[in-house]
Amino acid sequence: MSGKNSIMQNIVRFLKSRNGKILIGTFIFWLILYPLNKFNVMNNYWMHVVNVSLIFVILTVSLNLINGFTGQFSIGHMGFAAVGAYTAATLTTLVWKVPSHGIVAYTAFIGALLLGGIAAAFIGFLIGLPTLRLRGDYLAIVTLAFGEIIRVIINSIDFVGGPRGIPGIPRFSTFTVVVVVTVLSVIIMKNVIYSSIGRALLSIREDEVASELVGVDTTRYKVLGFTVGAFFAGIGGGLLAHLVQYINPLQFGFMATIYVLIMVYIGGVGSISGSIVAAIGLTFLSEGLRFGLDKLNSVTPFPVGPEWRMVIYSVLLVATMLYKTNGLMGDREFEVLIPEEEDENAKHSA
């Protein structure tokens, strides 16, 4: 009797905690959108946009881990996503040839997704070791080059279709799968950031010399941050491949990285919350402008096409840099993303 009570108490206590609130929030989010799509109130197109925006949350937070938290300016992020996407898609579509339904197929997909992440992390580790001696612009150039090298190598591998890419990937990234993987990824990265390891990464961003001289092995932690970031880029890439059902090397080009980079900077360097808001907001803005600009076209005397999206994007970025240097969220976080023990206010009320 009392045993049963204490289990209930533990569940209630967990649900009242911030992690519990994340869980409840996610569930409500799913509970609203899933039936909306099921009963066709919200069509598949907008559901697709929701899925893409969530995948971009993973990509943006993981790039923020490298650029914002560790302070290493990397612009080869989509290269890692490409490794993840190609590894996962090659396994599911070309090697295992899994069917598109069933528990076995899904297990295989989860395995492929993880292996994709691990492959990306491994490549990140290999690239990180020699390049992270460089700083600032030099590091940016080298990561850019490596990102392109990865793309060009994939382009020339016949087995994965070369420039034609891989068509006919089964659609495993359903709304439910994307939500679960995104929330898990964000929580894992949040847990890394709010630990001694995360503080070591932050200290490298703040002052590398001082960090080394209070005992942080800066080389090791720079590579670690880079590897973890690459891992989640790989997971994001794998999800994207199984959502769009077709990948080719061009999708993972430099412009795609810039797209994620803009999300990081508009959202705020060193803020998980900012990355989430910016990834979702900008994906929707981008899709909304597709329609908005078309409508505008019929009103204005000169032609305004959807290609003006990129102009608006650039203006947004420039405006952010001029008027809100730290991005939307700066170094701030939503309360639920900060562990209770790290929050002064929560500590006093407890």
Place this chain on the structure above:
Amino acid sequence: MPNTALKVDHVTHYFGGLRAVHNFHMELPQGVIWGLIGPNGAGKTTIFNLITGVYTPTEGKIYFRHNKHGNEVTEDITRYKPHTIVSKGIARTFQNLRVFNNLTVLDNIRIAGHFRIQYGLYDSVVRNRKFKEEEIKLREEAMKLLEMFNLHSRAYTLAKGLPYGELRRLEIARALATHPLLLLLDEPAAGMNPKETEELMDMIRWIKKEFNLTIFLIEHHMKFVMGICERIKVMDFGETIAEGTPEEVSNNPKVIEAYLGRKK
């Protein structure tokens, strides 16, 4: 000498063609406060950078006596990386403050305890008991240290919001958070008024006793150095020009010449 904490053995260092330090030799006994003085550009900070591993000396060796699994050993630390040297027990502060500005005061201290943390990436992801216990221990230790330096009310403030005097204290507290045996202070009294300097002297004496340290410091402020150091080394243009007690050094004609110029 059995109780030598640090031995800098005839160290010479070149920056390209410039000889920044020439034949510097010192055997620092355990539990003393020694000072290093000299005009600007004499090579004082270079000595600190050599000891802490920021630079590797062109010639000469550096030995450090510390505890290894409960045994006192003297180890050649000449080619170690800075973070390894910190873990052996040498901590330092900087001439121009180098605190982590955009992090909280508490985080500044906790980062200095990072290398002692036993948990890894996996433990921090799953937040297991090992993670929680170590985090609590680290936090309590950091708060205790902050309390000793009267900074505990500032624990959650960003370091950049602190006034100068508190930043100085924070930097010393951060150095102590690495559990050092030897503390190197690079111009601790820089930018302080006479009253603050007075307080700093008391604090350094207290730290030495409280944490059972050996202290080696660089300072320009003569009253400060003369008041606190048991022995002083004087450098000029990379050479050691004098060494001795404060009285001996202050009466040494070479030292007076280096600081004030030659009498015509």
